[in-house]
Amino acid sequence: MSEHKYTPAPWRVVENERSYNIRSEKDDKPICEMWLIGETDANARLIAAAPELLKACEVARGAIVFGNGKIIDWDGIADILTAAIAKTTEEDG
16 A cells, blocks of 8 residues: 555644644644634544545454454554544543
């Protein structure tokens, strides 16, 4: 699988008085800014979780496509998927 060309995870949501900012946790690099309109907080969490969601999909796909005849750690895959989904639905703490 080729290397992805985006800011490496994890990303985080930073709220200020007029917008949500998605930033890299590693170096605080800005990724995007969203104005506070409608479901902005939920959308911001979904965007911030994008790298983890992609990783979870890749892991699950790998198990499905390449797992024939191999012992698969389904609990581990479920944990990765659960953590990625949780990042989109939980409040930042």
